[in-house]
Amino acid sequence: MLRLIRNLKELYRYRALIYNLISRELKARYRGTILGFFWSFLNPFLLMVIYTIVFGIIIGPRDPAFGGSPWLYALFLFCGVLPWVWFSSSSLESANVLMIHGNLIKKILFPAEILPIVVVSSNLIHFLFGLPILFLFVPLLGRPYTLYLLFLPLIIFIQFIFSLGFSFLVSSLTVHFRDIKDILANLLTFWFFSTPIVYPMTFATIKKSKALRVFINLNPMTHIMQGYQNCVFFGDRLYWHKIGATFGLSLLLFFFGYYLFDRLRDSFPEEV
């Protein structure tokens, strides 16, 4: 534990590098495209349009919470999909990041944990770019802004810690077990549908089945996603005990992930 804290202090010395790598990542991503940074807004917007058409208009909302309005359902979907994209692309990129930057790990002395941190952070920034689109659609699709929006940074912070922990775990293990990359892609699909993103917790099937409720509630992402939905969409009902427990779990995952990463650190230069 002491060693971890010392490592974290050491990381603070490298904050300029982290900052630079994130900005490099963001710059490099749209380098050479005509629309450039505008893509950061356009991507979530187009995603929103697709979800509205497919789930709102073609399939249609089946839960009474949306009163049959495809627009409301699309907004609800978007509240969950936007942060989920942050989480899933962070995890998938982390699985590769140590191998992609193997050159750095092999040739330059620097703390490797910077790499997953940069992945999660640059995806966070993309997520933040998408938020104005979300906020823009809240009144357009007929929902009021509420004071619960002020809790949004807290939810984002919890997800950040959780994602970091998960990324540490995934990135360090993938170095030794390359299969994780493929397992992860499937796991994330399964995880997506185990989280109330396309359906609310009030959905009839879930209400009826206790086992299903327990299962979904054991999923930490459930409470993070519900946090977003409650802050932005419903504007009420924050379950503080669940959010608190999720935060605790996120911290636990963070330290466990970091511990594992630290233990495996010495093997990276050889294995990547």
Next chain:
Amino acid sequence: MVAIEVENVTRIYQKYSARHRFQTFKSALVKGDLFQALKPDELVTALDKVTFKVEEGMTFGVIGENGSGKSTLLKIIAGITKPTSGRVRVEGKVSALIELGAGFHPEISGRENVYINGIMLGLTKQEISKKFDEIVKFAELEEFIDAPVKTYSSGMYMRLGFSIAINVNPDILLIDEVLAVGDAAFVPKCLDRIDDFRRRRKTILFVSHDLSTVERICDQVMWLKGGRIQKIGDPKRTIDAYLQDVAEKKEVDFEKRRRDVEVTQHWEEGRRENRWGKREIEIKKVRLKSMEGKEKHVFSPNEGMIIEMEVSAAFPIKDFVFGIGIFNSQGICCYGTNTHLEDFEPVLIQGEGKVICRIEKLNLINGTYYLDVATHKRDGYPYDYHRNLYSFLVSSLYKDEGVARPEHHWEFSPEIKIKPPQDRGLARSKRE
């Protein structure tokens, strides 16, 4: 003061990594030889109980063949890899030039890469800003610094990498064979910079195959062989010992190869092109000509041939013999002679000259012939021996057999009724 202290350092690599095992895990399950797949792997000892010290301000060279552990040693001193056992102590800030430009991002500009690379190597943003112009100037990239790095040539890439690393201003500089890619103008510049480091009494650990540079700049040299220290000390003596070792190894290789060649040559008699001799007298050019002096390579059996050799003696020589030999395609010597056999008495050869051998009539049968020409001492010591280097063709309408075609003609008593051949051009000689 000691800048680098390496004590009993051993580094062992697994030949097949755990990852590899995991990849074979699936196939192992399928084939059912799980236990075989999981048995311990072969280990490779890259460094074996290496102990040495480098005093502060010293330029310390490390030499050895590929795979002798030089790079592993450098990585351990840089802290990039950990030793399997043993201890390393390093006093001061280390900058390792192990791979230049490692971590450059191809999509972003040289300018941004300088900042990121500099920070990775331990500079602060302010320090980089202060040194930025110097870095760019040294790399000679003023015009291109805002272009994406992917548009750089490998030389530009390397120059920028070197320029950043050298401007980190470390106490200890580790250099691993990075100068090998530089062009003729940039390498001396880098060496100047390294000399500058030496004058400022910084410690340098220099790994290189460029032995003359090692000898020039190093105060002490260590020779690694198979992960062990073979010799350590005075540069000249260590390098000599290393070269001796390499030469012995080469000699053995060469000897073995030569023996292989000899065996095969013995079996495929003849046709191999060859030339030997120390060329005190050199046969520079050999021409085959007709009697009229026209260069040609296809002759008829009744034609004459001129063999013209341009020779040149490196210094005045009193003992020399010129010879020729004609071989058919089976490798049989049809005719051979030399000036000694024909009792010419050599007096002196000096500078350039010409030797001409006129054969009035070839008298050979149809076929391809190979020519040996040689100059040697009377006792056979070769100056220049050309074996089967020249060939010519004899084209005859007769299908006669044998090695040579002695001049002859037929006569018949009147009782025998026989028709002479039709005049077919070449047949004219027959009944003259």
